[in-house]
Structure formats: structure tokens, C-alpha cells
Amino acid sequence: MTIDMSAWSGRIDSGEGEHAKRWHQIIQPLMPTSPPGIALLGFACDEGVRRNQGRTGAANGPHTLRKALANLAWHPTLPLYDAGTVACDDENLEAAQQHLAERVxxxxxxxxxxxxxxxxHETAYGHWLGLSQAHAGKRIGMINFDAHFDLRTSAQASSGTPFAQIAADCAAQGRAFDYLCLGVAETANTSALFKTAHALGVQWRLDTAMNVWQLADARGQIAEFIDSVDLVYLSIDLDVLPAAQMPAVSAPAGFGVDIHVVEALLERIVQSGKLAGADLVEFNPRYDQDSHGAKAAARLAWAITRHLKR
Known part of the structure; x- marks a missing residue:
């Protein structure tokens, strides 16, 4: 896979020495001989959004997010690589998800x-599929920051079906379906979806129960969930954030969970030592306002990498 490094440019603080590095000065194209580290992999696809009757444009998200990350200050953790981008061609979402799974x-x-x-969020199915193949025999718990359960029933895969697809795969394989959804909006999920979540044993926390003064309770719920699994797959659907912080999504939130709360909870998840993979999805630069959404998304990606230990 050809890796396009054109997004990685930015400010250079040469007068402040070797410790004044930014992401664009640190990141390297992934090579077969690269030591273990953090591998950024793009998934340029919004066919699932189109099928789900949403606002398309998220296929351009990976390149724009790379540009937003490029100028962020680098605080040493693990080596950082760009692993390229998987694209969805000819509206063939299923083939793109399989390709993403192979790369993961x-x-x-x-x-x-x-x-x-x-x-x-169709990204999630391909990502989980790759993790499940790489960690055969392991119990992988899914923590999803999202206003939506994404448990829709449909004849076709879409951005609204990934966790329903995962649940079906888990049932077919005899694997446990461990799913915690944080930031669920009652206004965005029908009673049918809540019934489906209940039937599948999904754990969730409403957006109204994710305020700063409820952080301790949320951390406790997350800790119990992490303790019950071997590994954690983390997904952040950026529409969990309030529209004022994240305008650049298909379905902006009328209420949402403040980015301060999301970042505080990410720290608990990443520092558990069980993180197997993470993704940020639904960023749509077509609807961004003065790069507010790109900066918020980049901040969350930065927070994930910041708390990873050597």
C-alpha cells in the first residue's frame, strides 16, 4: 500500500531544541521492519452513511484529520506511524470492510x-473483524462513545448496523458480545433499539448521565466492564459531542457529552493496559466550521496516544 505523507507538515520550533517536536516531525511511514508502535490507518468510506440516509462526506475525514494532527505537540509515548488508507471503491462497502479487517x-x-x-461508523465492523481475527480466543469488550446504539436491523450493512453485525458474528462464533455504549441519546434511538440493546445484554449510559459531576460513577461502570474482558476495542463516534464542539458530523447532537468528560474517561480506558485498538469515526469536513470539529477530533486522538505507555 502506498502511503501518502503529504498531510504531515507544520510548524518547526527549531530554537527550542530536540524536545520541541510536533507530530509531523515524529510520524514515519509504516515499514515491514518498523518496531511496535501506534499505527494510524485511514478508512476513506461513507457508503454506510449514504445507505443510512445520512449526510455524506466522511470519506474525506482521514486526510483532514491527519492535517489537524500534524501540528500538535508531541509528548513521547510509543513510536508513531502512518499505515496508509483503505478506500471504499464502487460503493462496495463489504469489500472495503474486509480489506480494513485484513489491514488491522x-x-x-x-x-x-x-x-x-x-x-x-461502518468503520467499526471492519475494525472489530480484524481485531477478532488477530486475537482469536480472547474476550474483546467494545466501548463505544456514541449518541446511537448502531444496532439497526437492515438487509444491507450501513453506518447504523455495525454493532448488530458484530453481535450476529459473536453469536455464530460462540463469542461473548460485550458492548458498553456511552452517551446514548434517548431522542436519537427508538424504543425498538432500546429493546434490542436490552435483549443483547448491552450496557449503556445516557448522555444525561455523563456530566462532570457524574464522572466517578461513569469511571466505575467503565472499570467494571474492563475487568470483565480480556481486551478493549474503543470506538468514538464524534456525534457523541455537542454540536457546538462537533458540527462536522452527519447527525450533530442537540445535547451531547462534553469533550472534557470524554477525554477524562478515555484516560481510564487507555491506562487499563487492555486497549487493543481504537477509532474515531463520522468526522465530515464538509460541515466543519473554522476547523472546530477537526481540532476536537484531533484532540481526542492525541489524548488516546498520550496515555499509552512504552
């Missing part, structure tokens, strides 16, 4: 932690 599996088997930049 290869990254994990080479010792890297995949950080996938979507793309719509």
Missing part, C-alpha cells in the same frame, strides 16, 4: 496498536 489484523500481528481514522 496485519498491524496487530506485527505488534502495532491500530488507531483508525474514519470514515462513517
Amino acid at each position: 489484523r496485519a498491524l496487530v500481528q506485527a505488534g502495532h496498536l491500530p488507531l483508525v481514522l474514519g470514515g462513517g
Whole structure:
């Protein structure tokens, strides 16, 4: 896969020495011989959003997010690589998800932690598929920051079906379906979806129960969930954030969970030592306002990498 490094440019603080590095000065194209580190992998796809009757444009998310990350200050953690981008061609979402799964599996088997930049939330199915193949026999718990359960029933895969697809795969394989959804909006999920979540044993926390003064309770719920699984797959659907912080999504939130709360909870998840892979999805630069959305998304990606230990 050809890796386009054109997005990685920015400010250079040459007068402040070797410790004044930014992401664009640190990141390297992934090579077969690269030591284990964090591998950024794009998924340029929003066919699932189109099928789900949403606002398309998230296919351009990976490149724009790379540009937003490029100028952020680098605080040493693990080596950082760009692993290229998987694209969805000819509206063939299913083939793109399989390709994403293959790339994720290869990254994990080479010792890297995949950080996938979507793309719509159809990203999640391909990402989980690759993790499940790479970690056969392991119990993988899914923590999803999202206003939506994404448990829709449909004849076609879409951005609204990934966790329903995962649940079906888990049932077919005899795997546990461990799913915690944080930031669920009652206004955005029908009673049918809540019934489906209940039937599948999904754990969730409403957006109204994710305020700063409820952080301790949320951390406790997350800790119990992490303790019950071997590994954690983390997905952040950026529409969980309030529209004022994240305008650049298909379905902006009328209420949402403040970015301060999301970042505080990310720290608990990443520092558990069980993180197997993470993604940020639904960023749609077509609807951004003065790069507010890109900066918020980049901040969350930065927070994930910041708390990873050597």
C-alpha cells in the first residue's frame, strides 16, 4: 500500500531544541521492519452513511484529520506511524470492510496498536473483524462513545448496523458480545433499539448521565466492564459531542457529552493496559466550521496516544 505523507507538515520550533517536536516531525511511514508502535490507518468510506440516509462526506475525514494532527505537540509515548488508507471503491462497502479487517489484523500481528481514522461508523465492523481475527480466543469488550446504539436491523450493512453485525458474528462464533455504549441519546434511538440493546445484554449510559459531576460513577461502570474482558476495542463516534464542539458530523447532537468528560474517561480506558485498538469515526469536513470539529477530533486522538505507555 502506498502511503501518502503529504498531510504531515507544520510548524518547526527549531530554537527550542530536540524536545520541541510536533507530530509531523515524529510520524514515519509504516515499514515491514518498523518496531511496535501506534499505527494510524485511514478508512476513506461513507457508503454506510449514504445507505443510512445520512449526510455524506466522511470519506474525506482521514486526510483532514491527519492535517489537524500534524501540528500538535508531541509528548513521547510509543513510536508513531502512518499505515496508509483503505478506500471504499464502487460503493462496495463489504469489500472495503474486509480489506480494513485484513489491514488491522496485519498491524496487530506485527505488534502495532491500530488507531483508525474514519470514515462513517461502518468503520467499526471492519475494525472489530480484524481485531477478532488477530486475537482469536480472547474476550474483546467494545466501548463505544456514541449518541446511537448502531444496532439497526437492515438487509444491507450501513453506518447504523455495525454493532448488530458484530453481535450476529459473536453469536455464530460462540463469542461473548460485550458492548458498553456511552452517551446514548434517548431522542436519537427508538424504543425498538432500546429493546434490542436490552435483549443483547448491552450496557449503556445516557448522555444525561455523563456530566462532570457524574464522572466517578461513569469511571466505575467503565472499570467494571474492563475487568470483565480480556481486551478493549474503543470506538468514538464524534456525534457523541455537542454540536457546538462537533458540527462536522452527519447527525450533530442537540445535547451531547462534553469533550472534557470524554477525554477524562478515555484516560481510564487507555491506562487499563487492555486497549487493543481504537477509532474515531463520522468526522465530515464538509460541515466543519473554522476547523472546530477537526481540532476536537484531533484532540481526542492525541489524548488516546498520550496515555499509552512504552
